[in-house]
Amino acid sequence: MTEFVIPEDLRHVTCFKAPCDGRVVAILVRAGFDEFDRFPPFVDSDAERAHIQKAYNIDPLSERNNKAHITHDDWPLQLIILQRNPGATTAAHYHVPDVKLPDLPTRHQIILCQRGAARIGIFTTEGDSLGDAILGPNDLILMLEGHEVEFLQKGTRLIEIKQGPFPVTDEADKVDLQARVGAR
Numbered sequence: 001m002t003e004f005v006i007p008e009d010l011r012h013v014t015c016f017k018a019p020c021d022g023r024v025v026a027i028l029v030r031a032g033f034d035e036f037d038r039f040p041p042f043v044d045s046d047a048e049r050a051h052i053q054k055a056y057n058i059d060p061l062s063e064r065n066n067k068a069h070i071t072h073d074d075w076p077l078q079l080i081i082l083q084r085n086p087g088a089t090t091a092a093h094y095h096v097p098d099v100k101l102p103d104l105p106t107r108h109q110i111i112l113c114q115r116g117a118a119r120i121g122i123f124t125t126e127g128d129s130l131g132d133a134i135l136g137p138n139d140l141i142l143m144l145e146g147h148e149v150e151f152l153q154k155g156t157r158l159i160e161i162k163q164g165p166f167p168v169t170d171e172a173d174k175v176d177l178q179a180r181v182g183a184r
Helices: 046-056 060-066
Strands: 013-016 024-029 068-069 077-085 089-094 109-115 118-121 129-135 140-143 146-149 156-163
Touching: 024 077, 060 077, 089 118, 109 118, 118 140, 129 140, 146 156
Parallel strands: none
Antiparallel strands: 013 024, 068 077, 077 156, 089 146, 109 140, 109 156, 118 129, 118 146
16 A cells, blocks of 8 residues: 555644554544645646536536545545535436456445535436435435536535545446436
8 A cells, every 4th residue: 555644734634644654544623624735636747637628517626626635545445525606516327446446347435415415417428317416514425326416505515435545547447327327
């Protein structure tokens, strides 16, 4: 596993490390987390910026201020914090394993709404819409196949936990269902 370093001067994130070798044993993220710029997602190439614009309907550079990848990309669980305003969306998609997972054709994901509200559209991997779930504070949803997210209130914050490892790019992380989704 790649060495993972979290800066020591953070106010809302604390690492618990083993004294013998310094390995990370736990990560505590406090509710007041606002240090998005210290955990920026990758938005390094023109292709990645174009993908972010299309997939999330937001200014790609704003990702550095409203999306935090807390865990290292090669870990088996990914922890991401999202904070966006109304109108921000993610296109319908599902996540495929980058590595073989036992009897799982997709990577599973949990979204917990910490504050605000979000609409989660639920889809099969074939693109069939199964309806929507509206999340409010402290609601969570476990998603096994396709989904889309729409932020409904100003300052909505979602905590996303999904199976890793995270692929090389955001675009490689998912299969877009947009072209196969019918009218709802």
